[in-house]
Amino acid sequence: MNQIRKGLYYFITGAMFVFAAYLLITFIGGLITDRNIKVDHTIAVFTFIFLLCLLGCVIYCIWSSKTILESRKTIYIILCLVILLQAAVVLVLKTQPVKDLLFLHDQAVHLLTNKKVSLTYHWDYFARYPNNNAYLLILSYFYKICVWLGVPVSKLIIAGNLLNMFFIDGAIYFGYLILKSIESNKIGRFFLMICFLNPEIYLWVPFYYTHTCSLFITVVSVYLCLQIYKYRDKKSYLWYSGIIALGILIYFGYKIRATNFITFIAFMIFCFVFNTQKQKINKKVITNAVKIIFLFCVGIGFTVLIYGNVQSKHIGRNQDKELPVTHWVMMGSHGKGMFDMDDLEFTNSFSTKKEKEQANITRTIENYKELGVWGTLDLYGRKLRTTWAVGHDDYPNRLSVSSDYVKAHDWIIGRQSTLLILYCYAYRFLMLLLICILCLRMMKSLAKEYFFFILILLGAMIFHCIWEANSKYSLCFMVINMMLMTKGFTVLSTAPKLKNDNRRLKIRCFFVFSLLTLISSVIVINSSKSFYSIAADQQESTGPIQVGKVYGDRITQSFVTKTNFNMLRFATYDVYPSSILGIRLLNENREVLDYQVLKKEELPEHENIIIEFKHTIKNSSRTKYYIEFIKLDHLKKSVGISNYYSGNIDIFQNGKCYRNGRELHKRDLRFKVFEAKSGTL
Numbered sequence: 122m123n124q125i126r127k128g129l130y131y132f133i134t135g136a137m138f139v140f141a142a143y144l145l146i147t148f149i150g151g152l153i154t155d156r157n158i159k160v161d162h163t164i165a166v167f168t169f170i171f172l173l174c175l176l177g178c179v180i181y182c183i184w185s186s187k188t189i190l191e192s193r194k195t196i197y198i199i200l201c202l203v204i205l206l207q208a209a210v211v212l213v214l215k216t217q218p219v220k221d222l223l224f225l226h227d228q229a230v231h232l233l234t235n236k237k238v239s240l241t242y243h244w245d246y247f248a249r250y251p252n253n254n255a256y257l258l259i260l261s262y263f264y265k266i267c268v269w270l271g272v273p274v275s276k277l278i279i280a281g282n283l284l285n286m287f288f289i290d291g292a293i294y295f296g297y298l299i300l301k302s303i304e305s306n307k308i309g310r311f312f313l314m315i316c317f318l319n320p321e322i323y324l325w326v327p328f329y330y331t332h333t334c335s336l337f338i339t340v341v342s343v344y345l346c347l348q349i350y351k352y353r354d355k356k357s358y359l360w361y362s363g364i365i366a367l368g369i370l371i372y373f374g375y376k377i378r379a380t381n382f383i384t385f386i387a388f389m390i391f392c393f394v395f396n397t398q399k400q401k402i403n404k405k406v407i408t409n410a411v412k413i414i415f416l417f418c419v420g421i422g423f424t425v426l427i428y429g430n431v432q433s434k435h436i437g438r439n440q441d442k443e444l445p446v447t448h449w450v451m452m453g454s455h456g457k458g459m460f461d462m463d464d465l466e467f468t469n470s471f472s473t474k475k476e477k478e479q480a481n482i483t484r485t486i487e488n489y490k491e492l493g494v495w496g497t498l499d500l501y502g503r504k505l506r507t508t509w510a511v512g513h514d515d516y517p518n519r520l521s522v523s524s525d526y527v528k529a530h531d532w533i534i535g536r537q538s539t540l541l542i543l544y545c546y547a548y549r550f551l552m553l554l555l556i557c558i559l560c561l562r563m564m565k566s567l568a569k570e571y572f573f574f575i576l577i578l579l580g581a582m583i584f585h586c587i588w589e590a591n592s593k594y595s596l597c598f599m600v601i602n603m604m605l606m607t608k609g610f611t612v613l614s615t616a617p618k619l620k621n622d623n624r625r626l627k628i629r630c631f632f633v634f635s636l637l638t639l640i641s642s643v644i645v646i647n648s649s650k651s652f653y654s655i656a657a658d659q660q661e662s663t664g665p666i667q668v669g670k671v672y673g674d675r676i677t678q679s680f681v682t683k684t685n686f687n688m689l690r691f692a693t694y695d696v697y698p699s700s701i702l703g704i705r706l707l708n709e710n711r712e713v714l715d716y717q718v719l720k721k722e723e724l725p726e727h728e729n730i731i732i733e734f735k736h737t738i739k740n741s742s743r744t745k746y747y748i749e750f751i752k753l754d755h756l757k758k759s760v761g762i763s764n765y766y767s768g769n770i771d772i773f774q775n776g777k778c779y780r781n782g783r784e785l786h787k788r789d790l791r792f793k794v795f796e797a798k799s800g801t802l
Contacts (some may be wrong), residue, residue, distance in 0.1 A: 181208035216327035285329035368420020512546030555609025665761025
């Protein structure tokens, strides 16, 4: 039996090494094909290398510093700095919810004054995606508490950002407690410094979706598992309560993201490998295992009862419209293995849930037969790279909408964002490299707790090979990755060459890489291929609003900006052969700055239309403008303009929508005004 346990340990550790090594080998290929990197590939690669070396020097200097790692104040200073930087990101960027988070935010606000979620909202979103129900309940109750405390509904997005800071910082703190417990105070403080250097703990604060909530639940679950394992021979009521609490946490986490159940599976494998390393499986071992599983199931049963009652109270069900689990497996079985609108339409084309499941299974089998063995391995490789090797995890798209665009947006999501994105890639590469180094060391000597972490991470990687791939899915395991990264660096620091305490060499290396990074950064900043700056953006739609019924009717959208712009993007519906649409840009005094007329051939239906103004509108301070769409034909039916209206929230707080001069409350057009080089779009 010991041979089986050892074989399992080495097999899993080796598999983790293979996965991480594959990601490292293919890393540069993913970097140079990233559309968010807006400079020449050669410049990008050299800047990435210099940033990687500089980051390594900084981490090594921190590791060598007695002042930082031996001071008790380090934990408080680092956590305060992290919170301040996160708050700065929230207050400066003023990011608005997009995509799934917007839908959750809308219905959480809806539940403030209504008993149940609208299943018909946004093309039956909550009827089709019941997997978001648990997090919607968290948001709705959190919003209710905030409103009870006096927070206005218009400020609930900031409250959501604060909730996300709690999830991220809470996960970091529990990660610190875990490493402090299994290693030492020094390693725990070093872990905090590793976290401080991770750009994602700041950049993902505005997007308070299921991934960061799952991050917190995963790390707390790991902490509980290790405490249960640690005190397995000193059983008490607290120990039994801990297992029940784990069951509650894991099940509720599972309802938020299915990957949370991986933690418990990994814990059982971990206990099997290490709990009785030097003895046979006897009656005592079996009894303990039965106790853990039974109490864990008690926790799950308790949660099922309470959660089921709360969910039925606020969220109804339409089983025939629900997307089955097989839908995500089917999406992950072909192409890029990512979300595909054609796949969604295919699943929705069947009337009942059972028919959807059977159709998905049939298509999945067909897809894998068509791929064959090598095609499947190639697909899994692409999905691994998409989920685990994209350094920025697609944060630019999640931070793309703001109520007030400022210069900082150019450096974070705009034309000068390449430098930050390359730093994200450098951090991710170093993380994978150190995990590889740790796996090699673990092949030589057993490492209990880190084997548990590797089990979780490997389980997540395998899961997302089968499931739909998405770069933001790795966020759920960000703290696990950083704990492994921390241990990997401590292993690397024991190398003879790194043990050499040559202060002059450290200083020289630091300054050389700093200089090289500075030079390459200047080149990156001045050689950006893109000239793109957003002035105002509202990118969500619930359908069209008709411009009007008679000639001269108009729909107007106001916005305020201090950014220059020369382009307008919008979308039209219900275009007829004789449709004519006038578009005017007005200043705050209602003076016409630009006027264009579009006819049928210039109005493609259901597609984004981009028009260029005759002159770039220059702004030195916040200025109000109006975009006006005018009906210029005599048809009974009118062109529709894409807009957002649910009656719950004012999605675009930076402006208002009007019909013939009369305000349409809580309604805004879907549009974007921005600056770009002429002819580049």
